[in-house]
Amino acid sequence: MPPACARPAAPSGKSHIYSAPVARPGGSSTTVRVVVGAQFGDEAKGKITDELAAEARYVVRTGGGPNAGHTIHLPEGTVVLHQLSCGVLRHTTCGVSGPGMVVQPIALDEEIRELERRGLLRGEFVLSDRAHAVLPLHEVEDAWEDDLRARRDPASALGTTRRGIGPAYADRAGRWGIRVADLLRPSVLRERLELLYGTKTGIPDLPPIDAVAAQLAEAGGRLAPYVRSTEPMLWDALARGESVLLEGANSALLDVDFGTYPFVTSSHPTSAGALVGSGLPPAEVEEVIGVAKAYTTRVGAGPFPSEDTGEAGEFLRRVGGERGATTGRPRRCGWLDLVLLRYAARLNGFTSLAVTKVDILGGLDEIPVCTQYVMPDGTTVRDVLPTNADDLARATPVYEKLPGWPELHERAKERLRREGARALPSALRHYLDRIAVETGVSVGWVGYGPGRGETVRIPPGAPAPGRSTVAAWTG
Ligand code: GDP
Numbered sequence: 001m002p003p004a005c006a007r008p009a010a011p012s013g014k015s016h017i018y019s020a021p022v023a024r025p026g027g028s029s030t031t032v033r034v035v036v037g038a039q040f041g042d043e044a045k046g047k048i049t050d051e052l053a054a055e056a057r058y059v060v061r062t063g064g065g066p067n068a069g070h071t072i073h074l075p076e077g078t079v080v081l082h083q084l085s086c087g088v089l090r091h092t093t094c095g096v097s098g099p100g101m102v103v104q105p106i107a108l109d110e111e112i113r114e115l116e117r118r119g120l121l122r123g124e125f126v127l128s129d130r131a132h133a134v135l136p137l138h139e140v141e142d143a144w145e146d147d148l149r150a151r152r153d154p155a156s157a158l159g160t161t162r163r164g165i166g167p168a169y170a171d172r173a174g175r176w177g178i179r180v181a182d183l184l185r186p187s188v189l190r191e192r193l194e195l196l197y198g199t200k201t202g203i204p205d206l207p208p209i210d211a212v213a214a215q216l217a218e219a220g221g222r223l224a225p226y227v228r229s230t231e232p233m234l235w236d237a238l239a240r241g242e243s244v245l246l247e248g249a250n251s252a253l254l255d256v257d258f259g260t261y262p263f264v265t266s267s268h269p270t271s272a273g274a275l276v277g278s279g280l281p282p283a284e285v286e287e288v289i290g291v292a293k294a295y296t297t298r299v300g301a302g303p304f305p306s307e308d309t310g311e312a313g314e315f316l317r318r319v320g321g322e323r324g325a326t327t328g329r330p331r332r333c334g335w336l337d338l339v340l341l342r343y344a345a346r347l348n349g350f351t352s353l354a355v356t357k358v359d360i361l362g363g364l365d366e367i368p369v370c371t372q373y374v375m376p377d378g379t380t381v382r383d384v385l386p387t388n389a390d391d392l393a394r395a396t397p398v399y400e401k402l403p404g405w406p407e408l409h410e411r412a413k414e415r416l417r418r419e420g421a422r423a424l425p426s427a428l429r430h431y432l433d434r435i436a437v438e439t440g441v442s443v444g445w446v447g448y449g450p451g452r453g454e455t456v457r458i459p460p461g462a463p464a465p466g467r468s469t470v471a472a473w474t475g
Contacts, residue, residue, distance in 0.1 A: 019345045029369075032058075032244045032245075032246065032287075033243070033289060033340075034285055034287070035052065035245065035289050036269065036270060036271050036274065036277075036288060036290055036348050037248055037249075037251025037290075038251065038253075038291055038350070039297070039344070040296070041250055041297075042324070042331060043291040044291060045249070046086060047073075047452075048455070049086045049245065050090075051453075053086050053087055053093050054090065054243060056243045057242035057243055058093065058094050058233075058245065059085045060096040060234065060245070060246050061084070061098055062100045062101070063098075063101060064099045064269065065164075066164075068081075068249035068250060069324065069325030069326035070086065070451075074088065074452055075362050076118070077474060080117075081104050084108075084111055084115070085097060087123050087245070088120075088122070088123045088125050094124040094126060096278075098277055099277060099278065100273065100276060100278065101132075102133070102172065103133060103222060104133070104163070105220060112226075124162070124345050126221055126228055127231055128180065128228075128229070129184075129228060129229055130230075130232075131180045132169075133182075134165065135162065135164070135193075135196075136215075137164075137197070137212070138164030139162060140164075140206055141165045141205060155301075157270060159300030160197035162396055163302075180220075180223070183220025183223070183424055184224050189213060225449050228264070230278075234278065235279075235280075244284075246275075246278055246280070248273070250265045250269035252348055253340060254269055258384070260341065261389065269346040270347060271350075287351045288349050291349065291353055291356060292356070292435075292450060293355075295335055295336050295361065296337050296340070297333050300328070301468070302389060303395075305337060305373060305392065305396075306334040308335065309332075313334060314333075316412070320360040328428035338435070343383055343384055343385045344440050345441050346383060350439075350441045352441060352442050352443065353439065353441050354446070354447065355435060356446075357447060358432075359408040363404065363407060366403060367402050371400050373395035374398060379400075383443065402431050403427045405431070408448055416454075421456050421459065423456075424446065
């Protein structure tokens, strides 16, 4: 049985129109926090969001669909969330799959059942009626499109997850899409499906419409108790002073406009995209937290200036366990790229950074970080992303080597748990300070292991851009 808040609210006569301004309990201010991936994905947004969820009432996934895979290591076992937000894992939170998402209804239903079976669906769950559906035909279309690209020119294949995300977003923009609300009305669903199938001429082996209609209606029926209009629910929550955490999926450098186009996802995984994908107004946002690995990885095709295709890359892949949570594909690995991080910081307005997987670099004597690019014409690039992917592919990264820190064995981790930030090795603090100075954004969280709780919080004390955060370490 879904929990009580997952049901559509009984008509109460109360308007769902946002009734701000309303005094907030205890004079507390609105708290909307946004978590954004600062690189190419897989930065451990799931883990950071899960930790921040402890301080939120609602956790909202704002974009993407079953292409995402947020991994959370709970004491009871590992969970990979694809279409559910981390909010469903805590008794105190409501996990929302928001209006900016494209959800595969059959897979979503299975994801819920699997979590229930494991006893891990602890929070409430709500699904936006405005989210779009990824249909079986989108998966066929996705594979067909990428094969088409590969046949014309192997270098132009995107290496998508083949989960149908791109075609589903394309149909949303083309106004052919089917929304979650449509799944609950079988006659409308059938009409919309017929219209949509009519646009897919030339794509071979589409699943038969009758079977698809029946499957979708069935999945829609099972999801129905969770479906509601989520924007008024969140507006009302903010008016009551409750905090909302927006959980971005995919990452800034994969943004359809501002990423490495065309090697991008089909949505806006930026802070601005999180607002569009939730229906919350920009003025409500207090914090934008950029999640970055201490190094860089990328799945699929596209330019990656600091990639290391040799031994070092192999080391990062092996020690970092760098395989896609959704596809199992090995991730391409390389060093931290400060050009991309500065760009992501400017694009998203990060108010702080969470730097994850610092344990993976432990034990290295020196750690290269890319501080700028030299372009073929001799110009340097420090904080913008060249518009053309092939220009970025021709950038030569310039590295500076920073001192490494010792491996974080169990005793060091125990100290971190006990003492917090001051137990971080000094060379690691130096590395993090350098990131803060170079990006102008303070580091607020440091992930030193995959487990829940293996994150150190740096006391606030944001530096002025260009100044060290060193004082914050002792705070
Ligand atoms: P997401 O999609 O951004 O949430 O990232 P993924 O879940 O795809 O990948 C992150 C992986 O790193 C997961 O397996 C996490 O359990 C793991 N992880 C997260 N934080 C840390 C950390 O600080 N150290 C280590 N060693 N692993 C981490």
